[in-house]
Amino acid sequence: MIAIEATKSSPRIVWDEETNTLEISGESYPENSFEFFAPLFEWLQEQLPRLPRLVFRVHIRYMNSSSTKCMLDILDILTERAAEGADISVRWYYDAGNERALDLAEEFREDLEIPFEILPLEPGAPYT
Amino acid sequence: MINLVRLREQFTSEGILIAFNGAFSHSLIEELGNAAKSYLELEQIKPQTIIDVFAVYIEQTQNVKNYSRVRKLRECKRDTALVVISYTGGEYRICSGNYIHGDDVPDLSERLREIESLDKTGLRQLYKKQLRRETPPGATGAGVGLIDMARRAIAPMVYEFHREDDQFQFFTLEARVAGG
Numbered sequence: 001m002i003a004i005e006a007t008k009s010s011p012r013i014v015w016d017e018e019t020n021t022l023e024i025s026g027e028s029y030p031e032n033s034f035e036f037f038a039p040l041f042e043w044l045q046e047q048l049p050r051l052p053r054l055v056f057r058v059h060i061r062y063m064n065s066s067s068t069k070c071m072l073d074i075l076d077i078l079t080e081r082a083a084e085g086a087d088i089s090v091r092w093y094y095d096a097g098n099e100r101a102l103d104l105a106e107e108f109r110e111d112l113e114i115p116f117e118i119l120p121l122e123p124g125a126p127y128t
Numbered sequence: 129m130i131n132l133v134r135l136r137e138q139f140t141s142e143g144i145l146i147a148f149n150g151a152f153s154h155s156l157i158e159e160l161g162n163a164a165k166s167y168l169e170l171e172q173i174k175p176q177t178i179i180d181v182f183a184v185y186i187e188q189t190q191n192v193k194n195y196s197r198v199r200k201l202r203e204c205k206r207d208t209a210l211v212v213i214s215y216t217g218g219e220y221r222i223c224s225g226n227y228i229h230g231d232d233v234p235d236l237s238e239r240l241r242e243i244e245s246l247d248k249t250g251l252r253q254l255y256k257k258q259l260r261r262e263t264p265p266g267a268t269g270a271g272v273g274l275i276d277m278a279r280r281a282i283a284p285m286v287y288e289f290h291r292e293d294d295q296f297q298f299f300t301l302e303a304r305v306a307g308g
Contacts, residue, residue: 008162065272098179
C-alpha cells in the first residue's frame with residue numbers, strides 16, 4: 001500500500017490494488033527528490049517481487065533533473081521485474097502539443113524493453 | 129529613501145518580469161516559480177515555452193540552494209543569491225548569481241566548457257550518460273541540471289566569475305529560451 005498526496009512541487013503517488021496500477025501524477029521538483037521518492041523505492045523493493053502484473057501510469061507535466069534521475073531508476077527496477085517474467089507496462093501521458101514532454105517520454109522509452117505507450121492528453125487536462 | 133523610481137525604470141528597460149535577491153528556500157523557489165508561471169500563462173505563450181522557462185528557473189535556483197547548503201554558505205554569510213527572469217527581443221532570459229568557493233571554480237568552469245562545446249545531439253548524449261551514473265550518497269541532485277538548462281536554451285549559456293575576495297567568487301549564469 002502506498003498513497004502519497006501531491007503538493008505544489010511533488011506528485012501524487014498511489015497504488016491501486018484492484019487494477020494493479022501504480023500511478024504518479026503532478027509536478028515533480030521537490031526540495032530533495034531522492035528523499036521524496038525513497039518511500040516509493042522501498043515499496044517497490046518490498047512489493048514488486050510478489051506482483052505478477054503492474055501498470056505504471058505516469059502523468060507529470062514537469063519534472064526537474066533529479067526527479068528525472070529517480071524516474072529512470074524506477075523504470076529500471078520495473079524492467080528488471082519484467083525480465084523475471086512479470087507483466088509490466090507503462091502508460092505515459094503528456095500534454096498534446098508539448099514537444100519537450102514528448103521528447104522526454106521518447107528518451108525514456110528508447111532505453112527500455114517493456115511495453116511503453118505514450119499517450120497525448122488535452123493540454124491543461126487535470127491530473128487524474 | 130530608496131530610489132524605487134530608478135529601480136523600476138531599470139526593471140522596465142531590461143524587461144524584468146521577476147527578480148529576487150536574498151537567501152533561497154524551497155518555499156520561496158516554489159512561490160516565485162509559480163508566480164512566474166501564472167504570469168506566462170496569462171501571456172498565452174506556448175506551453176512548451178512556459179515549461180522551458182520554468183525548468184531553467186528551477187534548475188538554477190535549486191542548484192544555488194543546494195550548493196549553499198552543501199558548502200555551508202549561510203555560516204559564511206554568503207547565502208545571498210539572485211535570480212532574474214526577463215523578456216526582451218522575443219526571448220526569455222533566466223539568470224542566477226551566487227557566491228561560490230574559489231576552489232570550486234576550476235571544476236565548474238570545466239563542466240561549463242564541456243557543455244558549451246556540444247551541439248544538441250552531444251548534449252542529449254551527455255545528459256543520458258550523466259543520468260545513468262551512480263549518484264554519490266548524500267547527493268541532492270543528479271548532476272544534470274546544467275545540461276538540462278543547456279538543452280532548453282536557444283544559444284550557449286553565458287557565465288562569468290567575478291572575484292569577490294581570496295575565498296569567494298560571484299558566479300553568474302544566463303540561459304536564453306525562445307519566446308513564443
